[in-house]
Amino acid sequence: MKRSIISGVESVARGLGRLEPPQLLAYLVIAFLAWRIVGHGLSALLAPHDPRAALTFDSADPTILLQLAQRELTPGADARVAKGRSIAARLLAIDPLAPGALSLYGKAVEQLGDAERAERILRLAAAHLPIDLVAHGWLYENALANARLLEALDELDTLLRARPSLAHRLAPSLQAMLGAGAAVEDRFFRQLAAAPPWRAAMLAELAPVIENPNVLLRLFGRLQTSKTRPSDMEMGLLLARLLRDGLYDEAYAAWLAHLPPERLGALGLLYNERFQYPVSNLPFDWTFTPTSGASIALTEEGERKTLTVEFYGARVSFSNVTHMLMLAPGRYAFTGAAAADDLDNELGLRWRIYCAADPSQTLAATRLLKKTVPLRAFRVEFAVPSQGCDAQWLKLEIPVRIATDADVSGGARYVNLAVESLASAPRSSNSAGAIVHDRK
Numbered sequence: 001m002k003r004s005i006i007s008g009v010e011s012v013a014r015g016l017g018r019l020e021p022p023q024l025l026a027y028l029v030i031a032f033l034a035w036r037i038v039g040h041g042l043s044a045l046l047a048p049h050d051p052r053a054a055l056t057f058d059s060a061d062p063t064i065l066l067q068l069a070q071r072e073l074t075p076g077a078d079a080r081v082a083k084g085r086s087i088a089a090r091l092l093a094i095d096p097l098a099p100g101a102l103s104l105y106g107k108a109v110e111q112l113g114d115a116e117r118a119e120r121i122l123r124l125a126a127a128h129l130p131i132d133l134v135a136h137g138w139l140y141e142n143a144l145a146n147a148r149l150l151e152a153l154d155e156l157d158t159l160l161r162a163r164p165s166l167a168h169r170l171a172p173s174l175q176a177m178l179g180a181g182a183a184v185e186d187r188f189f190r191q192l193a194a195a196p197p198w199r200a201a202m203l204a205e206l207a208p209v210i211e212n213p214n215v216l217l218r219l220f221g222r223l224q225t226s227k228t229r230p231s232d233m234e235m236g237l238l239l240a241r242l243l244r245d246g247l248y249d250e251a252y253a254a255w256l257a258h259l260p261p262e263r264l265g266a267l268g269l270l271y272n273e274r275f276q277y278p279v280s281n282l283p284f285d286w287t288f289t290p291t292s293g294a295s296i297a298l299t300e301e302g303e304r305k306t307l308t309v310e311f312y313g314a315r316v317s318f319s320n321v322t323h324m325l326m327l328a329p330g331r332y333a334f335t336g337a338a339a340a341d342d343l344d345n346e347l348g349l350r351w352r353i354y355c356a357a358d359p360s361q362t363l364a365a366t367r368l369l370k371k372t373v374p375l376r377a378f379r380v381e382f383a384v385p386s387q388g389c390d391a392q393w394l395k396l397e398i399p400v401r402i403a404t405d406a407d408v409s410g411g412a413r414y415v416n417l418a419v420e421s422l423a424s425a426p427r428s429s430n431s432a433g434a435i436v437h438d439r440k
Contacts, residue, residue, distance in 0.1 A: 130158060130162075131162040133159060133162060133163065136155050136158045136159050136162075137159060139151075139155045140152055140155035140156060140159060140170075143155060144173060144177075149177050149180055149183075149184050150183065150184065150187050152173075152177065153177065153184065153187050153188060153191065156170055156174065157191055157196060157198075160196065160197075160198035160201075160202065161196060161197060161198060164197060164198040164201045164202075165201070167198060167201040167202040167204070167205045168205050170202075171202065171205035171206050171209060172209070174188075174202070174206060175206060175209060175210050175211065178210070178215050179211070179212065179215075185215065185218065185219070188219070189219055189222050189223070192219065192223060192228075193222075193223060193226045193227070193228055194228070195228040199234070200231070200233060200234055203234055203237050203238075204237055207237040207238060207240065207241045208240075208241060208244075210241075213241055213242060213245060213247065213250075216238055216241060217238075217242075217250060217254065220234075220235070220238050220254060221254075221257065224257050224258065229258075230258065232258075232280045232281065232282060235254070235255070235258050235282060236281065236282055236283075238251075238254055239251050239254065239255060239282060239283050239284075240283075242254065243283060243324075243356070243391075246357060248326065248356065248390045248391040249390070251283070251284075252284060252326050252391075255282060255283070255284045258282075263277070268418075268419075269325065269327060269332070269418075269419040269420065269421065270323065270325065270394070270417065270418055270419040271284055271285055271323075272285050272286060273417050273418050273419070274304075274305065274416070274417075275298050275305040275307065276305075279298070283322075283323075283324040284323075284324050284326070285323065286321065286322075286323050287321070287322045287323065288320065288321055289320040289321075289322075290320070291316060291318065291320050292314065292316075293311065293312055293313075293314030293315065293316040293408075294309060294310065294311050294312065294314075294316050294318055294320070294408075295309070295310045295312075296308075296309055296320060296321060297310075304415060304416075305415075306413050306414065306415050307321070307413065307414040307415070307417070308411060308412075308413050309321070309349070309396070309411060309412050309413075310410075310411040311343070311345075311408040311409050311410055311411065312409065313407075313408075313409040314407075314408075315403065315404075315406045315407050315408075316398070316406055316408055317398065317400050317406045318349070318396075318397060318398045318406070318408065319395055319396070319397035319398070320396070321395070321396035322393055322394065322395045322396075323393070323394045323395075324356065324391055324392070324393055324394075325353070325391065325392040325393070325394055325419065326390075326391055326392075327384045327392055327419070328384065329384050329385060329386040329389075330383070330384060330421060330422070330423060331381065331382070331383045331384075331421075331422040331423070332381070332382055332383075332384065332419055332420065332421055332422060333379055333380065333381045333382075333419070333420050333422055334351065334353060334364060334366070334379070334380050334381075334382070334394070334417075334418070334419050335377070335378065335379045335380075335416070335417070335418050335419075335420065336351075336377070336378060336414055336415065336416050336417040336418065337375050337376060337377045337378065337414070337415050337416050338366075338369055338373070338375070338376065338378055338412065338413065338414050339373055339374055339375040339376070339412065339413045340369050340370055340371060340372055340373040340410065340411070340412050340413075341372060341410055341411045341412070341413070342371070342372055342409070342410040342411070343369065343370045343371060343372070343408070343409075343410035343411060343412055344370070344371075344408065344409045344410050345370050345398060345405075345407065345408040345409075345410075346404065346405050346407070347368055347370070347398060347399055347400075347401075347405055348368030348369050348370035348398070349368065349369045349370065349396065349397070349398055349412050350365050350366050350367065350368050350369065350396075350397060350398075350399065351364075351365065351366045351380075351394060351395070351396055351397075352364070352365045352366075352394075352395050352397055352399075353365075353382060353392055353393070353394050353395075354392065354393055354395075355385075355388060355389035355391075355392055355393075356389075356390070356391040356392055356393055357388055357389065357390065357391070358388060358389075359393075361388075361389070363382040363383065363384060363389075363392065364380045364381070364382035365380070366378050366380050368399075369412055375413065375415070377416075381422065394419075396414075
């Protein structure tokens, strides 16, 4: 066996010896490249599980060195932190521009107690690489801790531009900053007015949790007069928060400010009653909420638009077409025309009007629609009480009592929907009974 190996080696040596120098060089280059490819592949394979072993095959891999440095930065373990610093220094020596290397070195220096030097290093890392989240995250926290709130807002902008998903983590500290005074609020408004890519994500996180909704009202009020007005989706965040807090008048005023000026002269009691404008899915307009097992659409016949709902035989607790109303105390009528096309359901489909503050307080309900019915007019009269009903919801629904009540197939169509005032009729605070008339 030993003789055969020796013989094989001698044979290869004799073969190489017969090669011309250019050929020999080519073979050596090919062998080197093959080893580099195999080594790099083995390194990548081992890196997630055993980065130290991976370094055996590629001792200068920046990703592996970064992983090792991060593993060593354990608070309270100075020996490990010092080792992490050494690894980061090694990486910087190999590649001074390696992303994240300088910031990890600075974090290690900070954990070893040299805060002043660490700040210099981390500021240098942030300036060198604007998307270095480690450096900018440290600068953000440092600015917060030292009450440099305007600087913190600048770092927040940098962090969110690099990774908008950080909005969830940064929203609590931003909320605290916005309570610190007008200067911070003004800087944050200017950031929002620049329409950064993180604006919608941060507003979505901030709107439900901010303690003082007046901050939101001021920010949105200023945005309405800026070049980058709130989108319908962003406005929906504000309105949802205000309605959650029962601030119906404030929500309505904010929505009016959001409307195009040319629409303000013809609002009516039921805005967009003929679907003459694109549906915005905002509370004081029509809201169509998608659901599995049903579809909601507007179809056009000449100049008339029809609200069409189709069901596909599934179990659907349907209440997915809504519109918020702001009716003053008094008497009203809700009118329209409806048709059913093989609408198979135990109870049927109806419109219901109820007080926003108390969903159990039904003011009116139309007759239940089911089976096949040709288009015919309906009218239901109702009264809005003087107490506890500042806003109302109009909702198309199946009044489900038990699970099987939600089994539904077929479709329904609605046109010419309207709310009219019956101002001359007498009323009292408890005259909320509905009267239904169907025109056949």
